[in-house]
Amino acid sequence: MQTPILKINGFAKHFTLHEQGKKIPSSHNVNLEVYAGELTALIGPTGAGKSSVLKGIYRTYLPSAGEILYRDRHGELVDLAQADEYRMLQLRHEEIGFVTQFLFCLPRQSTLDVVAHPLVVRGESRESARSKAAEMLAALNLPERLWSISPATFSGGEKQRVNLARGLVAKPRLLLLDEPTASLDPVTAERVIGIIEGIKQEGVAMLAIFHHPELTHRLGDRVVELTPPSTLIQTQAINKQEKAVA
Numbered sequence: 001m002q003t004p005i006l007k008i009n010g011f012a013k014h015f016t017l018h019e020q021g022k023k024i025p026s027s028h029n030v031n032l033e034v035y036a037g038e039l040t041a042l043i044g045p046t047g048a049g050k051s052s053v054l055k056g057i058y059r060t061y062l063p064s065a066g067e068i069l070y071r072d073r074h075g076e077l078v079d080l081a082q083a084d085e086y087r088m089l090q091l092r093h094e095e096i097g098f099v100t101q102f103l104f105c106l107p108r109q110s111t112l113d114v115v116a117h118p119l120v121v122r123g124e125s126r127e128s129a130r131s132k133a134a135e136m137l138a139a140l141n142l143p144e145r146l147w148s149i150s151p152a153t154f155s156g157g158e159k160q161r162v163n164l165a166r167g168l169v170a171k172p173r174l175l176l177l178d179e180p181t182a183s184l185d186p187v188t189a190e191r192v193i194g195i196i197e198g199i200k201q202e203g204v205a206m207l208a209i210f211h212h213p214e215l216t217h218r219l220g221d222r223v224v225e226l227t228p229p230s231t232l233i234q235t236q237a238i239n240k241q242e243k244a245v246a
């Protein structure tokens, strides 16, 4: 039997608003597995905590509970919920990619350099990285006249293509995708779907959230449904925890 690249047990995330003394529940009791060459799709209503799971894996957010067991390319098992910052940075550079819904970029950096960046941090020469970036941008239909300017002022759909190109160019072992086709026209969305199918064939493991249920159905090898946290249950649990601490 195949072993998963990623196995999450009992993941939870809540946010503490210190100034208001409140806890906001997000994801709770999330269990899932992701395999090489397969796509696991996360579904659930808005606010169920889908994006928070991806951010927990990438450690944009520090998980509140649970294990995020990742098997790295040397076969070593690492709990991403506990890993130190240095290890996380190394995994982000070398193995784990994240296509977030919103692109963050520096205003003075050209699109080509933004997309080439993940390859440059892996030690590839700027020239070779930029040539691969150009290939990916062409595959995603981004007009060449935009390549030399910064994506800061691009339209939503243009930014999303840059974001996708940057996530896909380095072919990570594990790719996290948060609504990657949400603001694309149907032709470009179809190209992205083709690329996702292609990298799946090459063995990339993906955990993805799709805007359209049809895409979940088409691309998902496994589907994991998240339910919105019940405020009452969560509040009781939090109260218990607080009592235990007090």
Ligand SMILES: Nc1ncnc2c1ncn2[C@@H]1O[C@H](COP(=O)(O)OP(=O)(O)OP(=O)(O)O)[C@@H](O)[C@H]1O
Pocket (backbone or CB within 6 Å): 015, 024, 025, 026, 027, 044, 045, 046, 047, 048, 049, 050, 051, 052, 053
């Ligand atoms: N940084 C944060 N601070 C406070 N609350 C947050 C933060 N990030 C997320 N939340 C809350 O956590 C809950 C889950 O958010 P999340 O973005 O994970 O949902 P989602 O399932 O991705 O929803 P959507 O389908 O709308 O994208 C929401 O109630 C949200 O307000």
Ligand SMILES: [Mg+2]
Pocket (backbone or CB within 6 Å): 050, 051, 052
């Ligand atoms: Mg979301």
